[in-house]
């Protein structure tokens with residue numbers, strides 16, 4: 179299984195073997211450089227592929243043959259689009275997951291409360307969503323994550339357990355912070371790229387291809403294009419005979435501590 183521990187073992191043995199060969203037969207220096215590049219590429223893959231479970235196992239979809247999917251929204255609460263998304267979900271009687279940013283809760287308390295009251299679940303997406311979050315120490319990451327919990331508890335009185343890494347990036351520090359904080363990491367297996375793809379047709383086409391049993395969709399309730407395609411997407415999902423169910427129910431995970 180490709181994970182951080184196994185990778186380190188394999189490369190430790192490889193390095194020892196190279197040194198042995200070097201000692202007896204001689205080796206050019208670039209062989210070590212190639213080994214280092216290969217190691218870096220594997221670790222890079224692990225950091226940037228949330229579904230790889232390279233540093234910590236992360237649930238990204240459900241193992242099922244049932245026609246069911248879950249949708250999730252990151253980076254809210256956002257005054258501009260979250261209310262319309264909530265309205266649409268209510269009309270369609272759909273429950274979703276909102277991985278919120280802690281520092282966006284103060285000032286948006288009513289909206290934040292409305293998410294929870296709408297039957298949706300709140301997940302932790304860090305407090306700061308800092309650009310350099312991935313470079314934080316374990317203790318700084320954990321403090322950041324706990325600050326988001328506190329903001330949530332202040333408004334709705336419950337502590338989220340589901341955590342989604344900012345930018346979908348994982349590393350050894352984050353794996354430790356998740357374990358120490360007793361969070362349950364949750365990813366996705368269909369990334370909409372709604373923050374990047376501005377063309378609504380392309381966006382719809384991309385997400386439609388991901389409609390498969392047990393899929394978890396990643397959207398952002400901060401994007402105009404998401405709001406624009408959501409009604410058509412939901413219609414499409416239903417026309418294909420699928421149900422949209424709440425993420426924690428589909429993945430069988432406890433959403434709150």
Ligand SMILES: [Zn+2]
Pocket residue numbers: 252253303307344345
């Ligand atoms: Zn995010």
